[in-house]
Amino acid sequence: MRGTTKRRGNRRVRAALCATVVVCAVTTVLPGVASAESMNVARVASDSGAGVERISVAPDGAQGDGDSTAATITANGRSVAFSSLANNLTPDNPAIRERVYVRDQRMSKTMLMSTPVRPDQPPVISGDGQYVAMWGLWQRDTKSFLSQVSSGSTIGMNCAGLSCSQTSLSADGRYIAQVATFNRPPSRQRIEVRDWRANTTETVYEFDHTVSSRPSISGDGRFVAYQDGKTEDVFVWDRTDDTSAGPIEGPSKAAKLVQISKDGSKIVYLSGSDTYVQDESSGTDQLVPNVRGLAIDPTGRYLLYAPNDTTGPSLVLRDLRTGTDEIVSNQPATAGTDTVSAGGRDVVFHSTADDIVPGDTNGKSDVFVRRFY
Template sequence: MRAVFRSVMTAVAASACAVTLLASAGAAASPQEAQKAQKAHKSKEPSVRRVTQGANGPSGDASVSANGRYVVFESSADNLVPGDTNGAPDVFLHDLRTRRTVRAGLTADGGQAPYGGSSPVISADGRYVVFRSRDLIRGQEQTGYFRRDLGTGATDWVGGADDLYPGEGALVGASVSADGRYVSFTARQTRTGRPGHRTAVRDLATGGLTVLDSPYASEAHLSDDGRRLVYWESVPAPVSYPPSRVFVLDLRTGQSRRLDVAADGSTTTARSGHPAVSGNGRVAAFASWATDLVPGEDPNGARDDVFVADLRTGALRRLEAPAAEGHSTLPSLSGDGRYVVFGFTPPGVSWGTTHLYRTDLRSGRTTPVSRTADGTPAAATTGERPVDAHGRTVVFSSADGALAPGAPSPGGDVYVRTMR
């Protein structure tokens, strides 16, 4: 906060000097011009608003389309749309242009889902929403992921835990290609002493299901064309401090390679995970405790940092954290691969409390995302696709009501920040 205050004071001082120089040259700005300049300066500041204003229940797990217009999210509120009487959380879609909210998690017949819906993600083109639910297609008792076509209203079955661990699995995440054709999903084994994770990709055009060979593949994310898949391979609990690593898989050729690898080809023994891939499939990101992946001293030591990999050249870089200590984790990438949105846990803050930031990989500039009007960082979380194609629109959820004007909803809201 002090750094923000210093930056503002520096900008004010610079503006004052500029006005003085113009005045001495006989070109003093009029009050009207000064007012215009002030408005222009303010318009460059990021803006934030509450998407779920007036909701009577908590909302979260937000995802945004590539053009930054449509937001899908999960909410327990029953007053966002008329006729919400199923008594369960549902999946909603909000149009940021018209500010209209509709329920996206519906049955194949267009009715409300009897068991609600959760864990939504929207395709880059904004046409498809993938979410978790149960018994949406008449005559078919299915629990797992469904895909709804917002254009035609069609609801299709994608897959569930039984596809990976029959009778002994639980779903933990999904991702979708830009055109909605490919959907990846992951299940966790639940009935063994050392549970594993398995990930599969469904081709909804052919119905084909590709199951990854790895018995520990989790947190998978697809590129827009559905060709590249990044995933985290980790041995789950009860193993203490299990090893973990990140990979990118070319689903067309079947070739995979590890991403947490140093320039000299050496692999780290530190934990790496939470991968992400840009929509264009050219950039990947992940978090790691490693101090030996890139040259130079690691300012925060053996704590989580975000690393960015160029998938064409293999070049790896470590992002500069907002503070010298703390943890940077949970990265997401804009569709064009230029921006990284990530969570940062400052020193002295309880683990799992993250403040969101956005880094421009071209300029290196890092900007706060989840902050209140007075510059105070706010704890926030993101869904599977929280940033648009060009890094301008970021959606997130938070219980901090000071993020936007108006009364906050009980349990937390979904917010959208427009970065300029």
């Protein structure tokens, strides 16, 4: 294993993971998308309830008066958390700085999450929609906070004495995987898992550097995929067995983690100009060439990606089982992890384009949901 020591011993996470320390055998190669015409978009046109909706709106349906970005969605697609500079999204919205909101799609209601500081990074909503993790500046450091959606109240600061970032939540919001950085000499960082109910913290791995690293936790909180930003390797830690596996690498011996699916079955990573989806039951990789993977749905079947060819659509959803693609957005748009609901039904994204929905005249970045059925 290059440049990294196992947390304990040299066991693998699961016997089915690849035994070698280089990239697993690629058993399936799916073509990248070259143009919109080649895609299967039948579900959008024919299925009831399909379409695009702007959700960064005021209670009366008016468009937001400030930029809204960085959205994540629950597994059932009901709730979306996002950041916004708009001042008219809720009746009690303070006319100050960027805040975090949760939109309940079923109730057509937007809630302001209370936090004493401004969000510095995208918020993350738990799979069940009960909790939202966010960050904010606290004195000289970046701290992570957890808020309960039903009350809008902040449960607590989950990063004592450090700067914390890159949060990933378990499905029930109990486990918080994050990067904790020690900014004072000697500078270093660690991947950790915080159980806020039990008030305990586990160290997944501690690095002797502060090069960008990040974790992604499975829905049950058992598996933590994480990236070593310095060696450009991806590893997986099994919290139950206390074992690590890896490195997961691309052909270029470099890998960048996207995320682990919430069911723990797939790990998405980037290598070179391509995206790989590793099946954790077989240890094999599925190659999706010439695209940048952005997110995977909780079941591990649907991959959201951005084609490297910028002459076509900006966001595409791929069914990894059938190899078919569906357009999420033809206009310039952006999305991150945890932006696809289970079964690939919904995709949340943000865009400054003014022709995604009718009547978009605010000249701001808005948050949208594309529903496929």
